[in-house]
Amino acid sequence: MSDQQDKGPWGPWGSNGNNGAQGGAPKPPPRRPSNDGPGQQPPLPPDIEQLLLQGQAKLRRLMPGGRPPRSNTSWIFLLLGGLAAAWLLSGIYFVREGQQSVVLCFGKPIRTEESGMRYHLPAPIEMALTADVSRSRGIEIGFKSDSRGGERGVPEESLMLTGDENIVEVKYVVFWQVQNLTDFLFNIRPPLDSRGPDPDATIKKVAESAMRETIARNRLQPAMTDARTQIEDDTKRMIQKIMDDYKSGILITQVQLRQVDPPAQVIESFNDVQSARADKERLENQAMTYTNDILPKARGEASRIRQEAEGYREQVVNVAKGEAERFAKVWQVYTLSKDTTSRRLYLETMEQVLRQTPKVIVDGKAAPGAAPYMPLALPAAAPAPAAAARATE
Helix, strand or coil: CCHHHHHHHHHHHCCCCCCCCCCCCCCCCCCCCCCCCCCCCCCCCCCHHHHHHHHHHHHHHHCHHHCCCCCCHHHHHHHHHHHHHHHHHCCEEEECCCEEEEEEECCEEEEEECCEEEECCCCCCEEEEEEECCCCEEEEECEEECCCCCEEECHHHHEEECCCCCEEEEEEEEEEEECCHHHHHHHCCCCCCCCCCCHHHHHHHHHHHHHHHHHHCCCHHHHHCCCHHHHHHHHHHHHHHHHHHHCCCEEEEEEEEEEEECCHHHHHHHHHHHHHHHHHHHHHHHHHHHHHHHHHHHHHHHHHHHHHHHHHHHHHHHHHHHHHHHHHHHHHHHHHCHHHHHHHHHHHHHHHHHCCCCCCCCCCCCCCCCCCCCCCCCCCCCCCHHHHHHHHC
16 A cells, blocks of 8 residues: 555555654654753643644554554444434334323323324333223232132121121122223322332222221121122222222222121021021011901901991981971971871872782772672782671771
């Protein structure tokens, strides 16, 4: 390689006609005048250019082959550009189906992203926190399930007091899922040994409080039988209200009662009490059945007698009123014509008296010895003809 080629790209590193052949050390800088003598000026600062030349010479001696490498300015720019591109591309991330992500700008949440390929400014400007918001999670309270399918009771969580002052053992499961990811990540206190939220501990404490309050409002027997659905709904509503007040971002989807029984220590006595109550209810039902059978009959008979009495009363009263009115009218007529009215009353009375008796009518003006009129159809109990003739005389 010629000297001209060395001088071109290298500048002061190559030969300049004063420092000898290629690869030789540069000519030392000229000495400055000494200032040891009296009246001399103070020493001047060293020439910067000369210092650079000396440093280049030392570097050339350290490099293999005695020559410094070519300038890497373009490669440095390419390297820096690649690093910048990789830094910018590091903001690309993916959110899986059923997940959401919260983008933080210098630690402050600014937006929520749905599933798909997303982008945020690279760290440390922005970062993304991703969590599953579609999966339903369950918290067991009052018991613990093991891997073999068994259960272990937790008395400090399950024992509660009912409204009628009975102890009952309640085992239940609370199902929940994430509703608002930002509130969920930043409003739920994390455990001491973790950086993430600890929703299970929060929900368990709230659920225990809500269930104890609901059980305290119900009696033992309804809580074990027909009030279970109402207890589940009331507890779910109460838990959701508290979690909303906390701004936890959690949705309570279901509260499921697994067991509502008296404690195992008193289960035999409780069964005896339940048996006695069952007998009591059976006898009450039998008595109620008899009551429902006899009372309608008695009410019907009483109603019939009452209606008959009312009818008889109305009949007697009406007949009496009619007779009184008839007598008043007869009296008015009698005062106007006493003879005619008396004869008419006599005839009507005789008509009523003789209506049901056999009769023989004889004309008094007929000749003596005339044969009396005898009806052909006489009743069996009719009197003899001689007695009838005497009666007519």
